Amino acid sequence: MTEFEGIVPAIAQALAKRGYEALTPVQKAMLDPGLAGKDALVSAQTGSGKTVAFGLALAPSLLEGADRFGQAGTPLALAIAPTRELALQVQRELEWLYELTGATIASCVGGMDMRTEKRTLERGAHIVVGTPGRLCDHIRRNSLDISGLKAVVLDEADEMLDLGFREDLEFILETAPAERRTLMFSATVPRSIAKLAENYQRDAVRIATASEAKQHVDIDYRALTVVPSDRENAIINVLRYYEAKNAIVFCSTRAAVNHLTARFNNRGFAVVALSGELSQSERTHALQAMRDGRARVCIATDVAARGIDLPGLELVVHADLPTNPETLLHRSGRTGRAGNKGVSALIVPLSARRRTERLLEAGRIRATWAKPPSADEVSQRDDERLLADxxxxxxxxxxxxxxxxxxxxxxxxxxxxxxxxxxxxTGHSAPEELQDVPAEGERRKPRRDDFPVTHHDGPAAGRNDFTDGVWVSLSVGRKQNAEPRWLIPMLCRNGGLTKRDIGAIKMQPEETFVEFSQEGAERFLSAIGPDKTLERGIRVKPLAGVPDFSQAKREGTYGKKKPFADRDARPKDEGKPKWKSDRKPERAHAGEGSVSERSDKKPWAKKPGKPSFAKNDGSPKAGKPNSRAARKAAKSRGE
Structure with missing residues (x-):
């Protein structure tokens, strides 16, 4: 029992009852006698037991030497969390930790009935846990009195700033008593967190129990390369291969969550969804279903990336790649907690290989690159589990x-x-057959000399046409600004090809014909999948034989106009007047009363009052007089 020395007896009993045998590093750090009563800025990796850590640190100052709390009144401590799920989880953790002390713990989170929360606060609470926005609402409505606070805890402080809660946090901290203890817990300590600590903490002790942004040692990261069209099938095989007690599949959008939830339900998986569009009640029920074992797979957006603690969570699948290393770490941190092992699998389309490498490098994460489990591997794993049952x-x-x-x-x-x-x-979903992904040696990073310099209407420079070439049509041409400089790298990247696999390229106004070697065509068509779609929505259509380029040119260039054959058959001068006089009747003034060839028009008679535009005899210039002297001379002649 040496691990629990220095802990309030009632808290120590709760730890033993919970099955604790040893404390985590952050929990030990918070029990340091030199930290007693002081502010602290703590950086610790996710899943390190931070909730119990600040619960242990607050107990002596809240109980003030007593074994149990007295009658509940205004709150003595306030714990602030960024999301509803994390706030409710903190409440549950503190409830069992303070169970034997008689503490009353209330929650104030968005999405719950505010009137019920107000009645709970009126009855009194020793500790209040909530989200920034809802806490501010209660304070402004005078339903939450924080004048008696002895301590304030900011859990996941960096996430609260990222979510835009700076003003709410500053309002709460400025309203709270100045003589209080402030504990800040954050996975990382960027400049914004350091500034917040400087403004609202007094001589804070900096505690770093683990290097920031470091991968959890109990998490096995695996990057699984797939053909883009096989992304969902690969997720199914990963879930089937590991058969985890609990698993989370992370998506980037709510629409993706809804799609995968429906797909996996149809495949027989016990699935729940977790996204921002769900009510608080629905989200609570979803997490409870995971804890009860009624569901084994949770499809979630990043709303579940922080603070969610599901016992026995063994697998995290990134259906959509995270946008930054911090999100990757927090997603993955849902597994491998409290000394347990876990797997974090990234589903990496071929086109996202380099982006994933940069993401892992930025997060200082070492991942094993591999292919997703095949159908045979899943079946073999099933047999092994059966024999070992x-x-x-x-x-x-x-x-x-x-x-x-x-x-x-x-x-x-x-x-x-x-x-x-x-x-x-019968009780297990059948695994999926996946398309073969080129091996690492075949799918190396393309070099500059892999991309041939290709003319619009000729073969790749430096090589001859294939004798057994296979042609395909791409749904992009000159009108869509198609150019070999980006078209060829795209083909090599998506199909795992090099310049030796590409022959002639014939670019048309509306489409492009590309010639591949026999082996290259098979690899290319296999890599792009059954939907035959490339980047930018470009569709691929395999062709039988060599295309008729002249016919394609006529159809693509002129659309509904007559084909070249009909246009070329017509004599150049047929139907076309050679001179302007042939197109319009001559407007000649043959004399008074004369008319033009078009008898339906009035004669071209000279209008009265207008000077004649015929040449004036004796005038310096033809046409209308253009000088004062010329006008005077004409007037003297009576013109």
């Missing part, structure tokens, strides 16, 4: 003897075993 080691009970004997006599041992095997497999 403890059910075979249990002795036969007396009430089972009779029916066992009847089964063996009627059907025989082999038939009974086969029936058991079928029943076992």
């Amino acid at each position: 403890p059910v075979f080691a249990a002795p036969i009970a007396e009430d089972e003897q009779s029916i066992v004997q009847q089964l063996l006599e009627r059907h025989g041992a082999e038939q009974v075993a086969a029936a058991f095997l079928r029943q076992y497999r």
Whole structure:
């Protein structure tokens, strides 16, 4: 019991009752006698037991030497968390930790009935746990009196700032008594957190129990490369291969959560969804279903990336890659907690390989690159689990003897075993057949000389046409600004090709024809999947034989106009007037009363009052007089 020395007796009993045998580093650090009564800025990796740590640290100052709390009144401590789930989890942790002290712990979180929370606060509470926005609402409405606070705890402080709660936090800290203890817990300590600590803590002790942004030693990171069209099938095989007691699949959007939830429900998985569009009641029920074992897979957005603690969570799957290393660490931190082992699997499309490498490097994470489990590997793993099932080691009970004997006599041992095997497999979703992904050596990072310099209407520079080339059509052409400089690297990247696999490229206005070697075409079509779609929504259509480029050019360039053949057959001068006078009738002034060739028009008579535009005899220039002297001379002549 040496681990629990220096802890309030009632708290120590609660730890022993919970099955604690040793404290985590952050919990030991918070029990340091030199930290008693002081402010602290603590950075510790996720899953390190921070809630119990600050519970242990607060107990002496809140109890003030007593074994139990007295009548509840205004709160003595306030714990602030960024999300509803984390706040409710903190409440549950503190409830069992302070169970024997008689503490009353209330929660104030968004999404819950505010009137119920107000009535709870009116009855009194020793500790209040809540989210920043809801706590501010209660303080402004005078339903939460924080004038008697002895301590304030900010859990996941960096996340609260990222979510835009700075103003709410500053309001709470400024409203709380100045003579209080302030504890800040954060996975990382960026400049914003350091500034917040400087403004609202007094001589805070800096505690770092683990290097910031460091991967959890109990998490096995695996990067699984897949063909883009096989992403969902790969997730199914990963879930089936590990058969984790609990698993979380992270998506980037709510729509993706809804899609995968429906897909996995249809495949027989016990699934729940967790996203921001759900009410607090629905989210609570979803997490409770995971804890009760009624569900084994949770499909979630990043709302579940922080603070969610699911006992026995053994597997985290990143269906959509996280946008930054911090999110990757917090997602993965849902597993490998409290000394347990876990797996964090990233589903990496071929086109996202380099981005994933940068993400892992930025997070200082070492991951094992591999292919997703194949259908055969999943089936083999099922057989291993079946043979190792403890059910075979249990002795036969007396009430089972009779029916066992009847089964063996009627059907025989082999038939009974086969029936058991079928029943076992019926309860598991069948694995998926995945397309083959090029090996690392074949799918190396393309070099500059892998991308041939290609003319629009010729083969790749430096090589001859293939004698057995296979042609495909791409749904992009000159009108879509298609250029070999980005088109060829895209083909190599998506299909695992090099310049030796690409032959001639014929670019048309609306489509592009590309020639591949026989082996390259097979690898390319296999890599892009059955939907045959590349980046930018470019569709691929395999062709039988060599395309008719002239026909494609006519159809693609001129659309609904007459084909070249009809246009070329017409004489150039047929139907086209050669001179302007051939197109319009001559507007000649043949004399007074004369008319043009178009008899339906009035004669081109000279209008009165207008000077004639015919040449004026004796004038310096033809046409209308353009000088004062010329106008005077014309006036003197009576013109």
